[in-house]
Amino acid sequence: MRRLCHFFTAAMTAATLGLGLVAPAEARLSITLGSPVIEPMPFALPTFADEGGGGSMAADISAVIVSDLQGTGMFEQIPESAYIQRLTSFDAAVSYPDWQAINAQALITGAVQAGGGQVAVKFCLHDVFANGTMGECMQFAGDAGSWRRVAHKVADAVYSRITGETGYFDSRVVFVAESGPKNQRQKRLAVMDYDGANVSYLTDSSSILLAPRFSPSGDRILFTSYSTGFPQIYLMDVASLQIRGLGEQPGTMTFAPRFSPDGSRVVFSLERGGNTDIYMLDIGSGALSQLTDSPSIETAPSFSPDGSQIVFESDRSGGQQLYIMSAGGGEPRRISGGAGRYGTPVWSPRGDYIAFTKQNQGRFHIGVMLTDGTEEKLLTSSYLDEGPTWSPNGRVIMFTRQPPGEGNPELWSVDTTGRVLRPVKNGTASSDPAWSPLLP
Amino acid sequence: MFRDMDRSFVISGTGHGVLILWVLFGDILFRPPVPTEPVVMTVDTISTEQFDAMMAAAGGAQPEQPAETAPSASVRPPERPQPPEPAPEPTPPEPTPPEPEMQQPAPEPAPQPEPEPEPEPIPEADVAQPLPVPEPVAPPAEQEQPVAVIPSSVRPRPRPASRVAPMPQEAPPEDVPEAEEVQQAVTDEATPDTPPAEEQQEAAAPPEATTEVVTEATETDETPQLAPTASMRPRSRPRRPDPAAERPAEAQTASSQNAADQQATEDAVAQALAEQAAASSSSNQQAANTDAPPARGLAANGPPMSAGEKDALRVAVERCWNVAALSTEAQRAVISVYVTIGPDKKPVSTSIELARSDAGDAATRQAYEAARRAILRCGSPGFPLPDEKYETWKELELIFDKGRVGL
Structure with a gap:
């Protein structure tokens, strides 16, 4: 009983003292700032x-x-x-x-x-x-x-x-190096540092090569070659420069390949009988699956970073627009809705934006939009801009800029705000860049 | 003996416990009944002459029983009917397309009081003469304020920022031209020996700061400028009714009556705040004289900062708040930073601390470092703060909230 009384008294006293010791609320002058400056x-x-x-x-x-x-x-x-x-x-x-x-x-x-x-x-x-x-x-x-x-x-x-973001300086870019007159253009694959230095060639110019794409680990490159007279996709091992064909189907054309985030699959366009749809190829097993089945042209597929979705372009609505579907196929949903034509979508490695090429009123733009199609922002405007590729940290986009007239195509880069636009000087006519992951 | 000690201890403990419980919960248990809502009556002050006249008219009625006296027309009748519903405030000026004033929805006239028997006018009471009823017209300022017509909803063009390596672009042709027959050959060999990246140093980011990003696509936008070239003048506040016009309550609109009441309330609140500020200022002055440091983290009740003074401080910090080098997540972060400002108006660097953030650790760290740099850089010469309000601004909470603008 006595212990109980002791406990009760002590508890009540502690409670009273505790209540009395509660610190009063701080009263500071509060100022809210909302207009920072944007300067280097x-x-x-x-x-x-x-x-x-x-x-x-x-x-x-x-x-x-x-x-x-x-x-x-x-x-x-x-x-x-x-x-x-x-x-x-x-x-x-x-x-x-x-x-x-x-x-x-x-x-x-x-x-x-x-x-x-x-x-x-x-x-x-x-x-x-x-x-x-x-x-x-x-x-x-x-x-x-x-x-x-x-x-x-x-x-x-x-x-x-x-x-607070990962960098992108220690990375490489594979691109198509062009030479010769425009009507007899020779194209071959080359790689360079992200800033245009250390250019080296991966192939000769015996055939036309297009659309190279680095694998997520940077050790392989997908590209499209016209070596057979028709476009076919190939896989190159960067270390050995060994090349092998992928998804070869008699009587078909394959192009616009891109790796899945884990590097085990390739999604690409396959033209059969005048109709182009999107297919998926498992590199290990060679299993091929068709993801779209539409009389329209579906091409330029690109995986989301988590591999669950694919963004691609299609003219099923009458004009080139961007659509997103599940990685296993299914009914796509259209995400682009502005005036003009949209193409070559590429999902940001951060997953937040989709970069694209837009053609409207005689000009080409490189732009970005959120994955639901909102907040579209055009970053460039030129005679011909196309083929965006993301830096490893998703902060910068490199693309091809073709000047009018006699000029040669060049590589340019722009950040996602559109504020920093600059050419990437590599000393050669260049197009179709594809950024590698950050090097180990 | 121990039993006696136990008994006394039990009595003591019980007593203390009851006392503590009464302190804790007595206010709840013994709370007095909720007072009924007080009846509010409108009263007016009258002069001695008016009172005498009223007494004379009442025939010697007792002044302690004014309700029983006959209402005199010389003063406002105490049972003057109140407006049944609080009429809406006068319609605030809106930036809408101009309309003729006659088409504006005029304030609804106050509902006329019930046709109660009007007090008999007493001829000898001068103040009982009804004044001419003012016309319920809209504020005259509205007649003079032409509203700028916004031709479309096109947003004004942002201020262009200088660009990195701007490249002039030719006007686009209608169609993409065909490839020429003969084209200039390009060199087959790359020139990796010339480091091109270093050559771009001079084309670095523009030194000029900007608060809005203008892309190349925006710069080439040929959309005509449709923003209004001149902003409309702010409308003046409605003229306060003449106090004399309040006498004939029957003629007043309900809206103007409420506006006057609210204005009077605001004046009273402002006066009370000023008095409190003056009192606290004097007490703080005394505290300062006695060198009694207030507890840290507690801002003394100094005189309040005006909106202009707060704006000056905000602008001073924003001038150095640079988010260009922050990640998107860090730019979106909303962080609150505590800082102590010394009497020299400079921030105490060791006092800067992160109070709270709504972002993850990495983004919070970047955002906090940018905020701290802003405070220290622009605070090094001292912030523009009023000397006499030191007790108010010596402890600051700065909330950095960029939102999604420019992301």
């Missing part, structure tokens, strides 16, 4: 220090990092001539007020060390106004011949740390 973030990158054997590589690596970051349109380098503090070594203490004075919001310091055919780059990303580093300092190493990849890796790390 100023950053400073002193040329990385050479810690031995680097030679001009330190400057070259620094230049590639700056180019990568500035090319996004999100960042803008402050010229080195404006720097107050001169960092001569990687271990030198950073005087943040000096960088705050020139309004540098981010500072990238680093050093390059080379030797024995290897190159190593260590770097730190500083939040100038927080007076500290953003995350841990890092180091990348690789063959000296792949110093550009090392630089791209550093830029990817910086980009990812600031934006």
Whole structure:
């Protein structure tokens, strides 16, 4: 009984005291901000220090990092001539007020060390106004011949740390390199870095090749070849450059192939008897299944990132429009509804947008829309823009731009806001780009 | 002995328990009955002369029983019929196509009071003379305010932003031309030795900041500008009725009566707030003199910030709130940040903390870092804040909510 009384009294006292100790609600002046500015973030990158054997590589690596970051349109380098503090070594203490004075919001310091055919780059990303580093300092190493990849890796790390998204600099693009006059065009497959450097050819120009597509792992390439006189899809192993045909059906034409997200299947268009429908091919077993059955032309299929749906173009309504259906087939639903014709849809790797080519009133556009067809946004407008492909992080689209007249096709890129539009200079006439995944 | 101790302990514990329960729940258990809704009556003040005249007319009736006296026309009858329904407010000005004023829905006249017997006018009471009834006309400002005609719903063009490597485009031909017979050959070899990416550095993003993204497709849009070239002038507030016109209550419209009452209420509220602010200001001044630091996180009751002062602070922070380098998720994040502002009007960097966010960890971190940079960068010279309201703005909650604009 006594214990019970003790407990009761203590409980009641504690309850009373507890109620009395409840903190009063905070009363702060609250201000809501809703109109941010959109401008490149100023950053400073002193040329990385050479810690031995680097030679001009330190400057070259620094230049590639700056180019990568500035090319996004999100960042803008402050010229080195404006720097107050001169960092001569990687271990030198950073005087943040000096960088705050020139309004540098981010500072990238680093050093390059080379030797024995290897190159190593260590770097730190500083939040100038927080007076500290953003995350841990890092180091990348690789063959000296792949110093550009090392630089791209550093830029990817910086980009990812600031934006919160994965980068896309350490990636490659396969495209169709064109040469010769327009009436005798020679086309062959080539790959390059995302920024147009390091172009190399995968095939000769003995036949016309079109529509290359990287596999999700980046080790294989699908493409369409006219080597037999009719379009047929082929699969190339990037390492060995071995080629084999896929889905060969006598009396048919196959084209517009694209991998499934897991890389085990290929969805493509097959023309039989004058009618074009979409088919699925299991690469391992060779099993073929028909996904659409319509007298209209269905082509340019593209998987959703989760592999559950396919977006494609069809003229079943009288004009080219975009439709989405289940990956197993079934009744599609139309998602495009604006004026003009829509084609070559590509699902973003993020899953949020679908990029497309639009032709309206004599002009071509590269645009994006949400997967339900809303919020359509045209990013470009030109004489001829077509064939969008997404960067690995879904933030940038590369496409083919054909100028009127005598000009050759070029590769261009635009971000999903449409703010950063730029050509991708690779030194050759190019079309039909397809972005690889981020390299390992 | 222990039994006595137990007994006393039980008595003490029971007593304390009852006391605590009474403190906790007494207010609920012994709550006085809910008072009936008070009867509100409209009263007016009268002058001594009027009172004397009323007394004289009442024949020496007791002033303590005014309800029993005959209603005098010299003052407002106490049983003046109230409008049966609160009439709607005068129609606020709307940006609709202009209509002749005569076609505007005139405010409904207040329902006439029941034909109760009007008090007999007493000739000797001067104030009993009914004033001329004002015409129930609309505010004169409406006659002078031409409404801009918006020819269509086409949105105004956004301010164009400078572009990266703008390329002039030729006018598109009607049809895509056929391939020419002879075309210029292109080089068969690539030139990988020339790093093209570095050449693009000068074509980097425009240094000029913008709050709206203009794409190439938007720039080439030839849609004519259909936005109104001039905005319409704001309509003036309806003129307050002449206080003298309130005397003949029968002639007043219900809407104008309610508007006047609301205006009077607002004035009273504003006055009360001002008085409270002045009182709190003086008390805060005393607190400051005694060097008694208020508890952290509690904003003292300083004088309120005006809308203009809040806008100035908001703009000052927004100027440095740069979301260009944020992911889409981080841009969509709505985060709340607490910050303490020093007497020098500069943010205390160590006080900045994330209060809440509606996004995931990664997006929240990016959004918070951008918000913190904005506060520190634009706060380094000191925010534009009024000195006398330090107690009000020294503890701030800044809510960064971009919404989906420009995504």
